[in-house]
Amino acid sequence: MKPLTTGLWLTIGASFVFIGCVVWVLEHRVNEHFQGPPGKQVGMIFWFSFSTLVYAHREKVKSNLTRFVVIVWVFVVLVLSSSYTANLASMLTIQQLKSTDMIKKSDYVGFHTGFLTRGFSNGIILGDYNSRKYTSFEEYDEALSKGSKHGGVAAIVDEIAYLRLFLSKYCHKYTMIDPKHLRTSGFAFVFRKGSPLVPDFSTVILNLKENGKIDTITRRWLGPEGCSGDGLESLDLDRFTGLFLIVGLASSTALAIFFSIFLYRNQHILASPGSIKEKLRDLAREFMVKEKDDTSKHSQTSGEMALA
Structure with missing residues (x-):
């Protein structure tokens, strides 16, 4: 469907x-x-x-x-x-292409300079691949366009929020593989233990999720999720x-x-x-009555004339 x-x-x-x-x-x-x-x-x-x-x-x-x-x-x-x-x-x-298996071990994988999850990526994502650093979305686009064999990269690893922002601009050229098996808890607010702000922030975030405003904010600033999810959208009316x-x-x-x-x-x-x-x-009543076939009527009349 x-x-x-x-x-x-x-x-x-x-x-x-x-x-x-x-x-x-x-x-x-x-x-x-x-x-x-x-x-x-x-x-x-x-x-x-x-x-x-x-x-x-x-x-x-x-x-x-x-x-x-x-x-x-x-x-x-x-x-x-x-x-x-x-x-x-x-x-x-x-x-079928949404798998890291399509990236060969000899390929280069890019990441953003100052990547917050660099330590996480070294052991799980980038540990088996060569890596290159980049600083902007334009460099991402250039590196992916070139490919790993021509001085670029085969894939980019970054926070999901930044990747969605990147794909909102280059949705027609690239896609993001399913990140569920690599997803962490995501971004969060950190407070000192016992801070009175924790219940207020938790309540506000819960309200944003319940009334759908969090999705509206996400689509406005990071682009539509359908674009970043698979690069294709359902055909609409x-x-x-x-x-x-x-x-x-x-x-x-x-x-x-x-x-x-x-x-x-x-x-x-x-x-x-x-x-x-x-x-x-x-x-x-007239509409429900079968209309007479003029051809059959003409044939029957001709037959009667011949018999006569």
Whole structure:
């Protein structure tokens, strides 16, 4: 589910149901596949729309308006499925790369001059690798771009807060491996034993965590966590707004044309005496009646003339 945001998933699901309803309206009077008991018709609405996801629909559509809608919808489904597949493949690839095993023992690893956890890193992270010192994010970028074999480094080791700040600027070029197995307790305030400030600070920090302000502060000053976590973000609805507008416009246009033709052919019902409620009921009855096939009628007439 991660390649797409929740909002986009819900929009896609609603679009499938909407397209199924549109196709049913356009095909109900002329296509026997969309006729029958109510249960069958509801099932056909969901089956036809969701089967387009894997292009498994076998029911032939007869209306030109339906063909127009289906062509547009299949194009949208193609774009959505391709985008989902590409983002999922990228996430899985990066997940496989999230390991220090991809760094060879002969590679150089960089760290910041004055690195507070230098002693921790010497024994756990940098102990098996050659190291180089750097003083700025620009030097980080240059060293990583060069690579270990060309005077740079294969990776950078630093505090998570500083790495998030670095990735907020170079998110499109680098990623941070999962730091959970190397994470310490993090930053902290240190007071002398018995200090009266400890309860006040603890209460304030707890309140910031509970009301979500700590996350807001972190995103503002250190960049979004999704960027620093894996270098890829879930695709959201904003990226596909144009596609959904196109399919919505195409479907609405097809429905408008269909109902215009339907009302024109049944204008005698609109002109008949009676209340609006009665006219709507008569139009609904007419809509549920199967439309006569002019081709079959013509063939039957020709056959009768030949027999005569």
